[in-house]
Amino acid sequence: MKFTSWRALGILMTVLPVAAWAANPALAGRWRLDPKRSTALDGWTAWDLVVSLDGTKISLGHDMAWRATKFFATNAVDTAQPTQAKDFFRVEQRHMALYAVRGAMTPVKAEWLDGERTLRIEAAVPVESSQGTGPMRIYQELRLIEGDRELLLIELHSTRGKPCLYRFTKVTGEK
Amino acid sequence: MRRLITALVCVIVFTVGLRADEAAAVAEPAPRAAWVMHFDGDWLVTKGLPEKVLLISLQGLANRAAPQLYVVHPKDFQWEITEPLFEFYQRKHGVAFTEVKTAGDALTLFAKHAKGYVIWEPSVSASMNVAFTIAGLEDAVVVTAEQVPLVEKHGLKKIDDLRGRYTGQTDAQIYTDAYQRYWARCTHDSLMLMGGHRGAVRMPGMADWGVRQKMFFHDLSANPIHAEEVALEKKLFSEMTPLGTVFGWHAYGKDTEEQHTTLLSSYGLRMEGLHNLPNLSFNCQFTFTPGFKFKNNNHVALDAKLTAEKKVYLAFVQSDSIGIGVWTKPGRGKLPFGWQVTMNWTKFSPAALEYFHESATKNDTFIGGLSGPGYMYPNHIPADKFDLLMDDARKLMATLDEHIMEIMDNSAADGNVGNADLTKETVDRYYKAFPNVIGFINGYGPARTRDLRDKRAMISYDYYIDPRRPREEVAADLNEMIAINAKRPYFLLVHVRESNDVNSLVEITKQLDGPLEIVPVDVFLKLAASNQTYTTRYQDPADPKHFKGL
Numbered sequence: 001m002k003f004t005s006w007r008a009l010g011i012l013m014t015v016l017p018v019a020a021w022a023a024n025p026a027l028a029g030r031w032r033l034d035p036k037r038s039t040a041l042d043g044w045t046a047w048d049l050v051v052s053l054d055g056t057k058i059s060l061g062h063d064m065a066w067r068a069t070k071f072f073a074t075n076a077v078d079t080a081q082p083t084q085a086k087d088f089f090r091v092e093q094r095h096m097a098l099y100a101v102r103g104a105m106t107p108v109k110a111e112w113l114d115g116e117r118t119l120r121i122e123a124a125v126p127v128e129s130s131q132g133t134g135p136m137r138i139y140q141e142l143r144l145i146e147g148d149r150e151l152l153l154i155e156l157h158s159t160r161g162k163p164c165l166y167r168f169t170k171v172t173g174e175k
Numbered sequence: 176m177r178r179l180i181t182a183l184v185c186v187i188v189f190t191v192g193l194r195a196d197e198a199a200a201v202a203e204p205a206p207r208a209a210w211v212m213h214f215d216g217d218w219l220v221t222k223g224l225p226e227k228v229l230l231i232s233l234q235g236l237a238n239r240a241a242p243q244l245y246v247v248h249p250k251d252f253q254w255e256i257t258e259p260l261f262e263f264y265q266r267k268h269g270v271a272f273t274e275v276k277t278a279g280d281a282l283t284l285f286a287k288h289a290k291g292y293v294i295w296e297p298s299v300s301a302s303m304n305v306a307f308t309i310a311g312l313e314d315a316v317v318v319t320a321e322q323v324p325l326v327e328k329h330g331l332k333k334i335d336d337l338r339g340r341y342t343g344q345t346d347a348q349i350y351t352d353a354y355q356r357y358w359a360r361c362t363h364d365s366l367m368l369m370g371g372h373r374g375a376v377r378m379p380g381m382a383d384w385g386v387r388q389k390m391f392f393h394d395l396s397a398n399p400i401h402a403e404e405v406a407l408e409k410k411l412f413s414e415m416t417p418l419g420t421v422f423g424w425h426a427y428g429k430d431t432e433e434q435h436t437t438l439l440s441s442y443g444l445r446m447e448g449l450h451n452l453p454n455l456s457f458n459c460q461f462t463f464t465p466g467f468k469f470k471n472n473n474h475v476a477l478d479a480k481l482t483a484e485k486k487v488y489l490a491f492v493q494s495d496s497i498g499i500g501v502w503t504k505p506g507r508g509k510l511p512f513g514w515q516v517t518m519n520w521t522k523f524s525p526a527a528l529e530y531f532h533e534s535a536t537k538n539d540t541f542i543g544g545l546s547g548p549g550y551m552y553p554n555h556i557p558a559d560k561f562d563l564l565m566d567d568a569r570k571l572m573a574t575l576d577e578h579i580m581e582i583m584d585n586s587a588a589d590g591n592v593g594n595a596d597l598t599k600e601t602v603d604r605y606y607k608a609f610p611n612v613i614g615f616i617n618g619y620g621p622a623r624t625r626d627l628r629d630k631r632a633m634i635s636y637d638y639y640i641d642p643r644r645p646r647e648e649v650a651a652d653l654n655e656m657i658a659i660n661a662k663r664p665y666f667l668l669v670h671v672r673e674s675n676d677v678n679s680l681v682e683i684t685k686q687l688d689g690p691l692e693i694v695p696v697d698v699f700l701k702l703a704a705s706n707q708t709y710t711t712r713y714q715d716p717a718d719p720k721h722f723k724g725l
Contacts, residue, residue: 130623131710160651160654
């Protein structure tokens with residue numbers, strides 16, 4: 001390898017991690033679920049995804065409602081390193097007897113893909129069922145759609161044979 | 176102690192009264208004449224409601240001494256059984272019905288049972304309920320000002336006129352005035368919560384029963400934001416006969432089912448709904464046909480021992496009161512179904528129970544509920560009332576040949592999702608009160624109260640089928656439950672909301688991962704007792720509560 005190649009590689013090594021950490025600012029903001037174009041929610045009647053970025057750290061707020069009940073939970077992920085999240089929130093099908101395990105830690109990995117247009121999140125969420133507690137692996141891709149006004153969330157469960165597809169529209173102005 | 180003695184005396188008096196009624200009914204099985212009206216579906220306050228209010232109040236009076244007037248509702252009415260039951264009365268009780276076409280014709284036939292009329296004011300919503308209270312006490316029909324000429328043509332005189340009396344007053348003020356004027360003369364055994372639909376549409380279908388029994392009508396709120404109404408309702412509840420019954424339903428939009436049921440349960444009272452349940456004044460006067468005895472389609476003996484194999488066992492239960500369920504829809508019988516029977520109908524509507532029994536398929540099994548002899552939330556029933564109520568439930572279940580008790584407590588839930596669990600203390604009480612049942616079911620939406628004692632399982636619903644949920648998602652949900660509960664046997668108890676149709680459930684079951692067997696709910700509980708692959712769990716005080724109570 002010639003010197004110039006080593007130099008190029010050095011430059012690449014310096015730039016690549018930065019690229020991996022670089023967040024796409026278009027993801028930030030409040031996104032509202034479009035129920036007509038999404039997999040049917042179960043129990044929940046409204047869902048806003050509220051995203052904020054701070055370097056490699058991404059905060060995913062879930063602003064939820066059903067009937068008179070309002071609920072807000074935040075999942076913090078980091079594209080620079082795997083993390084352990086306490087009480088990781090899962091938008092569950094509420095008519096299933098599957099429950100969050102209070103205080104449990106969830107291993108979470110996050111990564112930017114596709115030129116920072118897709119955020120991939122992998123989490124192994126402890127879930128309580130009638131037979132006890134076990135992990136549910138959740139794989140999510142949040143894909144920015146061309147124009148950055150729409151967001152597609154694809155979610156797979158290790159226990160579910162059918163993907164969930166949620167389409168969001170950017171909320172501008174007031175909530 | 177005095178309260179306990181009073182309660183016992185009331186139970187004895189009620190039981191004796193019931194037996195007398197039963198004896199009278201059994202003694203008169205001979206064919207009889209009666210009349211029928213066919214209602215349309217127009218309950219608009221500005222259109223069809225006033226005539227229905229008049230006719231329903233007249234029905235309550237006409238049916239005081241004998242069953243004379245029955246109402247058949249359109250097929251899309253919430254209570255779908257009025258027509259099948261109409262046919263049942265003809266076939267099994269020899270009732271020869273003559274159709275009554277108009278309100279005028281009804282008055283011609285039955286005005287003699289009224290002493291006069293009371294005028295309500297449609298612009299003052301609560302005045303309808305006050306007028307129904309007066310109707311029961313004074314033998315009056317309930318009319319608007321526009322209907323006065325019609326009833327006067329039939330010889331009725333004005334007894335009271337509520338126009339202007341309550342203008343500008345709050346519901347709390349109106350019902351406080353009514354309480355002071357009428358409550359002392361009303362029955363204290365029961366109360367008519369005539370709520371339900373509000374605003375442009377109202378459906379007081381159950382008012383005939385309240386008029387006949389001289390109940391106090393109201394639609395007071397159990398929502399803490401309506402403090403004056405809650406206070407008055409608590410006063411009424413505290414002055415009712417112990418273990419009494421609240422008929423009707425809560426007022427939509429004013430409070431919630433959870434709030435109201437929690438409140439009345441805390442007084443040891445029981446709920447019988449809905450506000451639009453028709454014809455109780457007629458139905459209560461028939462008992463089971465001579466020689467009829469309930470023989471439930473129990474699939475397993477009480478003392479049988481079954482052993483679960485390494486597979487998934489699934490059972491379906493429908494609990495929204497059998498009369499509003501999928502009973503009359505196509506497909507019933509294709510799958511084993513447990514049907515929660517409103518066991519109090521043994522007292523108020525035995526013919527309806529006999530109708531369900533005779534039309535049951537081998538796949539239809541009746542179970543007791545809901546929580547006791549009526550709808551109530553057991554986590555809130557006072558300890559000194561619990562055993563008395565469950566004594567009644569046990570007797571009713573024996574009459575109905577039911578071997579399973581279904582329990583529901585949504586006092587910490589919000590609708591059909593949320594916390595529907597039982598405290599350990601409540602579970603202890605049920606095991607003690609029902610030593611002879613095969614087992615217990617808990618929940619409405621999913622719940623996580625589970626136990627196994629004395630080879631009798633208590634299993635909560637692991638899944639609730641929302642009729643609006645796309646069928647492919649229901650299948651995916653159930654398969655996910657099967658995947659995540661990986662130990663075999665897995666006991667998957669499914670609650671079917673009333674408006675689901677059975678044919679779509681059949682299609683769902685074809686998509687489920689196996690090895691899977693769909694079994695009747697009594698077999699399910701016996702199998703669940705043979706191998707506890709589920710955890711023992713009760714309501715944990717730290718679990719999320721979505722409705723904080725009163």
